[in-house]
Amino acid sequence: MAARDARDGRGGRSKGFKVAGLALAGALLLGFAAVGWTYWHLNGNINSVDIEGALGDDRPARPATVPSPSASPVPTGALNILVLGSDSRSGEENRELGGGDSGGARSDTAMVVHLDAGRTAATVVSIPRDTLVDRPSCPLESGDSTREASNAMFNTAYELGGPVCAVKTVESFTGVRMDHYIEIDFSGFAKLVDALGGVTVTTDVDIDDDKSHLYLDAGTHHLDGTEALGLARTRYGLAGGSDLARIELQQNLVKALLEQIATTDLLTDPPRLYQVADAVTGSLTTDTGLDSLGELTGLGRSLGGLAADDVRTVTMPVDPAPWDPNRVIAHEPDAGDLWESLR
Missing domain, CATH: 1.20.5 (Single alpha-helices involved in coiled-coils or other helix-helix interfaces)
Known part of the structure; x- marks a missing residue:
């Protein structure tokens, strides 16, 4: 037994x-x-656009690159990325946040992000949307092309020809090859900020803007996603409705967002990590060189040594257009010198 x-x-x-x-x-x-x-x-x-295929060889030359050290598991070469903020993924969420309807798309924010060789420093150059440029002819998906235009407002390139024309126009007036293209829409940006628990920013002026639905006293504020988007888009609540003043707010917001990401330990919080990843990828349109999670992750890993203090934000030097005080033109030779430093 x-x-x-x-x-x-x-x-x-x-x-x-x-x-x-x-x-x-x-x-x-x-x-x-x-x-x-x-x-x-x-x-x-992730949505993607074949920039390389559309533009072919009619582009600025790629700079000579130094191979990454054999011991480096990630790329370390210099890189230029055109980053646009837009309402191109039209829908109810974007309309509620101030975006356009299904009849068109706008690009109100444009930045060229230059990553230095070694990826330990970066320069973010904001391009005012009101800048007058010579817009080149751009290929369209239909097989037709847009017309060339002199003294055209910069953001009309995206409106008429989408990402391909935005890239070609930037390359045309800067002479700088854009290695990649990243576009994030209104609702996706708001979701990203919410997924990170908000973002803390300081403003030096009161903001009272009915168009962006943002009302803030001067001082430090912790903003949710909708409020942060309002801050990025506010213009008419600032002195003179200046696009340059809006750019300064956007640059401060970018740094604050980088600091928020750096202080948020996403790896120990899988639900929040997924929420952030879903917000980011769900709002992105990229070139085909960054249109997979693996490629985006690789780019992120290569920036592991980059801190918010290593990011320099500048605005392309401009002057008021002599014939239109509501538009600006590149201030030379300073603008040219700036773009030369990024080649």
Whole structure:
């Protein structure tokens, strides 16, 4: 009897281990499935545009590059990225946040992000939307092309020809090759800020803007996503409705957002990490060189040594247009010198 009890005990433990093992295996399978679904979902969120294919060789030359050290697991070469903020993914969310309707899209924010070789410093150059430029002819998906135009407002390039024309126009008046293109829409930016728990910014002036729906006293404020988007878009609540004053707010917001990301330990909070990743990928349009989660992750890993204090923000030097005080033109030779430093 004792022997039977001993055998039954061993059998019970064996059965228990078997059930536990099956449960663990099931959990692992579910875990792998969840990871697989998450990767598939996030990867599928990203829209892309074939800039290279559309523009071909009619572009500024790529700068000579120094190969990354063999020990480096990520790229370390210099990089130029055109970053646009837009309402191109039209829909109810964007309209509620002040975006356009399904009849068109706008690009109110344009920045050239230059990453130095080694990826330990960056320069962010804001381009005023009211800058008058010579807009080149751009290819369209239909096979037609847009017309060339002199003294055209910079942001009309995106409105008429989308990302391809935005890139070609920037390359045309800067002489700088854009290695990548990233566009984030209104609602996605707001979701990203909310996923990070908001962002803290300081303003030196009162803001009272009915168009961006933002009302703030001068001082330090912790903003949610909708408020942060309002800050990025506010213009008419500032002195003279200046686009240059808005750019200064945008640059301060970018630095504050970088600091928020740096102080948020996403790796120890998987739900928030997923929320942030979903917000980012769900609002992105990129060139085909960055249109996968792996490529975006690789870019992010290469910036691991970049702190907010290592990011310099500047605005392209401009002067009021002599024939239109509501428009600006590049101030030379300073603007040319700035772009030369990024080549």
